[in-house]
Amino acid sequence: MLRQLFQTNPTLSLTKASMRIWFRDRQAIFWTFFLPLVLISVFGLLDFGAFRTVDLGIVDRANNDASQKLIADVRALGTFDISDDLSEEEEREALLDGDRNLLLIIEPGFGEGQSPAQRRVTVIYNQGEPQESAAGQTIIQHLLDKITFAEGNISDRYKIDASPVDSRNLRFIDFLMPGVVAMSIMQMGLFSVAFSFVQLKSRGVLRRLKATPVLPASFIFAQVFTRLTISILQTLVLVGLAVLAFDVHLEGNLGVMVLLALLGGGVFISMGFAVSGWAGTEDVAAPVANAIALPMMFLSGVFFPRDAMPEPLRAVADFLPLSYLADALRNVAVDGASLWSQWENVLGLTVWLVVTFFIAVRLFRWE
Amino acid sequence: MIHHAEIIQVNDLRKSYGDLKAVDGVSFSVSAGEVFGILGPNGAGKTTTVEILEGMRAQDSGSAIVNGIDVQKDPRAVKKVIGIQLQSSAFFDRLSLTEILDVMASLYHRKIDALELLREVELDDRAGALFKELSGGQKQRFSVASTLVNDPILLFLDEPTTGLDPQARRHMWALVQRFKSEGRTVLLTTHYMEEAEELCDRVAIMDHGKIVAMDRPAALVDSLLSKGFKKERTEKLANLEDVFLDITGRELRDE
Numbered sequence: 001m002l003r004q005l006f007q008t009n010p011t012l013s014l015t016k017a018s019m020r021i022w023f024r025d026r027q028a029i030f031w032t033f034f035l036p037l038v039l040i041s042v043f044g045l046l047d048f049g050a051f052r053t054v055d056l057g058i059v060d061r062a063n064n065d066a067s068q069k070l071i072a073d074v075r076a077l078g079t080f081d082i083s084d085d086l087s088e089e090e091e092r093e094a095l096l097d098g099d100r101n102l103l104l105i106i107e108p109g110f111g112e113g114q115s116p117a118q119r120r121v122t123v124i125y126n127q128g129e130p131q132e133s134a135a136g137q138t139i140i141q142h143l144l145d146k147i148t149f150a151e152g153n154i155s156d157r158y159k160i161d162a163s164p165v166d167s168r169n170l171r172f173i174d175f176l177m178p179g180v181v182a183m184s185i186m187q188m189g190l191f192s193v194a195f196s197f198v199q200l201k202s203r204g205v206l207r208r209l210k211a212t213p214v215l216p217a218s219f220i221f222a223q224v225f226t227r228l229t230i231s232i233l234q235t236l237v238l239v240g241l242a243v244l245a246f247d248v249h250l251e252g253n254l255g256v257m258v259l260l261a262l263l264g265g266g267v268f269i270s271m272g273f274a275v276s277g278w279a280g281t282e283d284v285a286a287p288v289a290n291a292i293a294l295p296m297m298f299l300s301g302v303f304f305p306r307d308a309m310p311e312p313l314r315a316v317a318d319f320l321p322l323s324y325l326a327d328a329l330r331n332v333a334v335d336g337a338s339l340w341s342q343w344e345n346v347l348g349l350t351v352w353l354v355v356t357f358f359i360a361v362r363l364f365r366w367e
Numbered sequence: 368m369i370h371h372a373e374i375i376q377v378n379d380l381r382k383s384y385g386d387l388k389a390v391d392g393v394s395f396s397v398s399a400g401e402v403f404g405i406l407g408p409n410g411a412g413k414t415t416t417v418e419i420l421e422g423m424r425a426q427d428s429g430s431a432i433v434n435g436i437d438v439q440k441d442p443r444a445v446k447k448v449i450g451i452q453l454q455s456s457a458f459f460d461r462l463s464l465t466e467i468l469d470v471m472a473s474l475y476h477r478k479i480d481a482l483e484l485l486r487e488v489e490l491d492d493r494a495g496a497l498f499k500e501l502s503g504g505q506k507q508r509f510s511v512a513s514t515l516v517n518d519p520i521l522l523f524l525d526e527p528t529t530g531l532d533p534q535a536r537r538h539m540w541a542l543v544q545r546f547k548s549e550g551r552t553v554l555l556t557t558h559y560m561e562e563a564e565e566l567c568d569r570v571a572i573m574d575h576g577k578i579v580a581m582d583r584p585a586a587l588v589d590s591l592l593s594k595g596f597k598k599e600r601t602e603k604l605a606n607l608e609d610v611f612l613d614i615t616g617r618e619l620r621d622e
Contacts, residue, residue, distance in 0.1 A: 004478070007478045008472075008473055008476050008477060009476070010473050010474045010476070012473075014474075017459060017466070017470045020461070020462065020466070021459055021462060024461040025460075025461060204453065204455055204456065204457040205457045205459060207423075207457075208453060208457060208458065208513075209474070211446065212446055212474040212517075213443040213444075213446040213447045
């Protein structure tokens with residue numbers, strides 16, 4: 001029954017055909033899945049260190065019970081990337097080279113008596129990264145306070161509450177992954193539609209379809225349905241890889257990410273149709289699609305935060321559709337934001353969808 | 368289905384592109400079961416005329432009735448009962464011949480035996496191939512097969528043998544004759560005169576957007592002879608094409 005329907009219903013049969021065509025196109029699969037996967041893998045494997053992780057070097061001059069407890073406590077926090085097996089000289093060198101945010105030096109006799117010298121640690125910090133350094137100092141001070149406070153009551157001494165500082169280690173890949181998902185959806189929607197449609201048009205396939213009683217809506221539905229399905233697949237595959245292989249912590253709801261992918265997919269598919277409606281040949285469609293995609297790739301905060309941009313550029317970049325999509329996906333993935341809290345980004349995407357859809361309809365040509 | 372004695376009725380059809388009058392007052396009719404040829408040099412208006420009849424293009428004025436349906440008013444209804452072979456056909460990439468035919472059939476809400484259809488045009492051994500892998504003659508035959516998915520009562524063939532070698536051309540002729548024997552009406556355009564003589568019951572000769580002569584091929588030849596026309600060299604009983612086919616055989620060459 002269902003099989004029969006897929007065989008004799010023009011819309012379903014065209015959808016099945018367009019899925020088949022897409023999944024047999026190795027080049028499309030490469031650009032849509034393989035390239036973003038490589039991108040995520042490269043940034044996942046090469047640890048670009050640290051985006052907001054605090055690197056702490058420890059030199060234990062005291063080497064007594066108290067110092068070892070303190071080091072154990074610091075380690076137990078899991079907040080720092082700790083190095084404690086180098087000499088003091090090597091650690092100072094590493095700090096100067098920018099490989100450390102902080103160097104903690106535990107003075108001899110630490111914790112052995114009541115004199116100020118015995119209750120003191122030295123912290124040398126990297127001025128160039130004030131946030132990380134300040135956060136590190138706060139945490140260490142907090143640990144010391146605990147020790148001080150606990151000295152009357154030994155049983156409390158080893159217990160450390162969760163750090164009051166936001167200790168989530170946001171690595172570059174955590175930031176990058178949602179951006180790459182957004183970018184892949186853009187590339188797929190824009191290029192896959194623009195190219196395949198212009199190709200079908202210039203080679204006369206659409207003319208051949210026009211010679212049959214098929215309704216244009218059936219054909220367009222098939223194209224759009226195929227691309228939206230692929231947007232969802234992209235999201236699932238890329239998020240899946242990041243979570244499984246690179247330990248990216250997904251805070252938000254995957255279903256919300258899929259909904260955002262559908263909305264973003266719709267915007268870029270409409271853009272693809274607009275480009276292919278306007279361009280007669282692949283030679284025209286390619287540069288036009290690139291001229292739209294490339295600036296967005298660099299301005300929309302896919303690879304680095306838009307905060308880094310000069311203010312006037314940022315004012316423009318904030319309104320790009322890829323910015324809305326990347327921001328919304330990132331807020332959901334990294335901060336666990338709800339769909340509702342992303343209403344501004346959703347509104348931005350919706351406005352873009354209406355605008356691009358209108359342009360696509362105006363520019364659309366069968367021949 | 369109602370079979371009208373006159374399956375195509377064209378009355379004073381006109382179509383201009385800017386200053387160019389591509390179709391300039393064309394009238395003719397075609398009976399059901401007839402093979403009707405429109406002949407003419409390139410740019411005579413053949414293709415434009417045919418495209419208006421197919422519902423692919425709208426006329427400026429005049430009427431075109433196909434199978435009792437006004438083409439301009441309901442092109443989809445016309446497209447449902449006709450088969451259209453375009454001058455240069457293209458199909459989806461990355462689908463096999465049978466897959467393409469299945470999709471084409473679905474556009475008419477039909478399910479067909481694609482392999483059987485391919486067998487009719489001697490392409491069953493290429494069923495799994497892609498369209499772009501076919502030779503010129505095979506492409507043309509596949510294109511004809513694709514017009515048969517809805518079992519049309521009327522077939523439009525636009526220059527079906529242009530660019531084909533003599534073997535492939537004869538094979539296409541045999542196909543057209545079979546369509547006629549199956550009771551289908553065929554309207555074809557060509558600029559090969561021997562093709563028209565071989566296949567067509569009647570022909571219309573077009574030039575500059577007008578029909579300048581219309582009759583049975585033999586009648587047109589007779590009327591020319593009656594004006595005292597004589598070829599400078601008397602026709603031999605065979606020509607170079609007969610020699611070519613005698614030497615190379617009539618089997619299809621598709622490698």
